Amino acid sequence: MSQETTPRLFTLQTHEEYGFHTGVRADGTQVLAGGFHGHMVAYFFDAQGAMCGGTRQAWKHTSTVNPRTGLLLTLPSTLRKENEQQFSAWLKRLDFAPGPIRVQAFGDEEYQTGIEELPSHLRELDEQDPEGRADDERMRDEWLARGSFVFFWNNDFFMNADGTVSSS
Numbered sequence: 001m002s003q004e005t006t007p008r009l010f011t012l013q014t015h016e017e018y019g020f021h022t023g024v025r026a027d028g029t030q031v032l033a034g035g036f037h038g039h040m041v042a043y044f045f046d047a048q049g050a051m052c053g054g055t056r057q058a059w060k061h062t063s064t065v066n067p068r069t070g071l072l073l074t075l076p077s078t079l080r081k082e083n084e085q086q087f088s089a090w091l092k093r094l095d096f097a098p099g100p101i102r103v104q105a106f107g108d109e110e111y112q113t114g115i116e117e118l119p120s121h122l123r124e125l126d127e128q129d130p131e132g133r134a135d136d137e138r139m140r141d142e143w144l145a146r147g148s149f150v151f152f153w154n155n156d157f158f159m160n161a162d163g164t165v166s167s168s
């Protein structure tokens with residue numbers, strides 16, 4: 001007789017400075033939204049925290065690449081402001097009310113977003129060095145006891161159990 005385990009739920013909350021926003025729609029669907037080069041992206045999660053869809057919309061203005069250097073050119077402040085207004089209007093159309101969300105681990109390879117329980121250095125413990133492995137096991141146990149996790153969104157964020165960023 002097999003026992004089903006309930007998937008762990010990870011709390012996320014808005015961090016405008018890092019470009020992601022969390023909230024809930026009127027129907028209870030949880031939303032994680034933000035911007036990437038070229039698109040605004042929203043992921044939807046059901047009441048159990050399972051990802052159940054998503055959507056994206058092109059930015060009105062996108063950065064371009066300098067053909068001589070290959071570097072991304074920054075948008076002028078007036079165009080960035082228009083994109084911010086576009087994003088706010090888009091969240092309203094999504095019927096988005098800001099607030100924390102609780103979701104299961106997920107991943108989207110296209111945008112390299114998602115959640116993992118452990119950072120790579122604590123998933124792949126050193127087999128060669130017994131002393132180093134013991135230290136890594138201790139750090140892994142402490143990480144799990146704190147409820148920490150890794151959130152990928154334009155960067156790798158080490159998250160606290162309450163959905164705040166501990167380091168990036």
